[in-house]
Amino acid sequence: MDTTHSPETPHAYLRKAARREMIAEAARRIIAEKGVEGLRTRDVAERAAINISTLHFHVKSKAALIALVAETSRDAFLALLPPDPDPAGDPRAQLRAEAQVYHDSLRDRPDLSVCFARLALAAPDNPAVAAMIAEFTGQWADRFRQILAKGRDRGIFRADMDPLAAALMLSGALTAFGRSATPVLRFYWPVFDEAERGLLAPGQGGGDTTEPRG
Amino acid sequence: MDTTHSPETPHAYLRKAARREMIAEAARRIIAEKGVEGLRTRDVAERAAINISTLHFHVKSKAALIALVAETSRDAFLALLPPDPDPAGDPRAQLRAEAQVYHDSLRDRPDLSVCFARLALAAPDNPAVAAMIAEFTGQWADRFRQILAKGRDRGIFRADMDPLAAALMLSGALTAFGRSATPVLRFYWPVFDEAERGLLAPGQGGGDTTEPRG
DNA sequence: CCATAAATCAATCATATGATTGATTCTTGA
DNA sequence: TCAAGAATCAATCATATGATTGATTTATGG
Structure with a gap:
């Protein structure tokens, strides 16, 4: 199993504050479109163009995401x-x-x-x-x-x-x-x-x- | 594996219309309490005191349940x-x-x-x-x-x-x-x-x- | 009384989903 | 330059959840 790290696009390393803003905007747009019940952490990560793990690194949980x-x-x-x-x-x-x-x-x-x-x-x-x-x-x-x-x-x-x-x-x-x-x-x-x-x-x-x- | 049918309480066989009313009321109360996002077919079945399969027998899907x-x-x-x-x-x-x-x-x-x-x-x-x-x-x-x-x-x-x-x-x-x-x-x-x-x-x-x- | 249909349930499946782990890459300060 | 920390990701886990299957029980018409 090859676990080397080779993403399609280069990393876009950002500071916590900036990343959290991007995450918040992605989540808000999804909530506006699909409602809170339609909010999926995976979708947020995808729209923010980051990995699901990166999302959890910046925002502890889904509840914290909604609060954000x-x-x-x-x-x-x-x-x-x-x-x-x-x-x-x-x-x-x-x-x-x-x-x-x-x-x-x-x-x-x-x-x-x-x-x-x-x-x-x-x-x-x-x-x-x-x-x-x-x-x-x-x-x-x-x-x-x-x-x-x-x-x-x-x-x-x-x-x-x-x-x-x-x-x-x-x-x-x-x-x-x-x-x-x-x-x-x-x-x-x-x-x-x-x-x-x-x-x-x-x-x-x-x-x-x-x-x-x- | 013993699959004999021995429920705790006797069956309460009801007609489709009556059962659907009970299901609708249970679902409405749950939606009023927890919101649409908090609606779970299992919870509806439990509150209506029926099996999850019985619920699906009377109401095809979750979408149909919400419509009901x-x-x-x-x-x-x-x-x-x-x-x-x-x-x-x-x-x-x-x-x-x-x-x-x-x-x-x-x-x-x-x-x-x-x-x-x-x-x-x-x-x-x-x-x-x-x-x-x-x-x-x-x-x-x-x-x-x-x-x-x-x-x-x-x-x-x-x-x-x-x-x-x-x-x-x-x-x-x-x-x-x-x-x-x-x-x-x-x-x-x-x-x-x-x-x-x-x-x-x-x-x-x-x-x-x-x-x-x- | 019995055959058929209707209604019910236990068990299970398939997938979705929130979260975690550990390795990898980038940044930064000395 | 390089060590340490910050940020990122692939892979995976554990559970939740909508739905299905097939057996079982009750109701009903004749």
């Missing part, structure tokens, strides 16, 4: 978010900016949102992942809540508007667009606009905030 | 729905009735909604299941749209309200509550009430529709 995907996906999402809502800024524009960021992430990085949705439901096996995702989505909804509360106090939104309930409504309605394997965004802005009309105080309607949209 | 779960879950959902919206009825009450039914299903049959959410994301492996779920959710959103359009024409909802967008907003916001493994309904009615306030035409607010709630 969850963490890197969250960080990638965080990097896309707009700066923290400015208390002095225009609440309406800020609300739309949040929606714009999520819209663009659905359009340009569907792997992120789809992977997130899948991981959130794959929770039972991985409580740590579930907790991390719950924390993230909770923080995101809280950004909406802060903006809404500020806008209500300024008379831009309805005085009888409940900021928390409205934030949950908005985040729920928008994240619904990220639940299909290939997001369809045709009704994204109509839904957001409808929600905004319902939030505005009487007499505040009509003004277009001239955002870039998508 | 999807169909029976949909039928169970349909059985819970209120009668078709009455064109002559009160749109506000009808809207709330739809929300009430979904609320109660989340409270009383979380396995149905959780299983549905999991199946929707497990789609890639099973296009037929994905199509069936997409059709069902589409029909559900269309019930909202019809009610909203009728209410707008009667002046109960805002004249500038977009029935389709509002329907997607509502169904998206409400189904968000069914996305966690164990639905938390604390904010269900606050979210619905907030959405309703945003939909009502000026001067229509305040009137309580005295529904049972949850």
